[in-house]
Amino acid sequence: MIYYILAYPMSSKKNTTRSLRVLHKRRQESLKLLLRPEPIIIGNVYDVMRRCGNSSCHCAAKPGHRQTLLIYAEKGRRRCKFVRRQDAEWIKQAWLRYRDCKKALRELRALNSRELALLRVQLRWRDVRGNAV
Ligand SMILES: [Zn+2]
16 A cells, blocks of 8 residues: 555645555554564574584584574674574564564655655645645
8 A cells, every 4th residue: 555655646635635644554553563662682683503512413414503693783893692592582583573673664764755745745735826836
């Protein structure tokens, strides 16, 4: 729905008002997601294959053990940490929430841009000189 509105600007007052309402609704949805209280992890989370270092373990010859790696920034420096197996799931969930928040921020930026364009159109209609501008 939003992509249709972004791709095909409408020109009538009624359609502009309707588009603004749709944008407002989408904004509310993005804000709701951004203002949720659940913790997030700002960074990146990957699963990697790792060797444990035990020479008698199967990983000495074949691909190693799957482990979750957390990459984040601290005081401007990039940090990497292996995540304990029992923490991997909630860390991934928190990271996925962060990704959703990033997506919502991008959407807000797009909504702002479209909303400003529509509001400028509405302001021109209110101009006492009519649509002369
Ligand atoms: Zn091993």
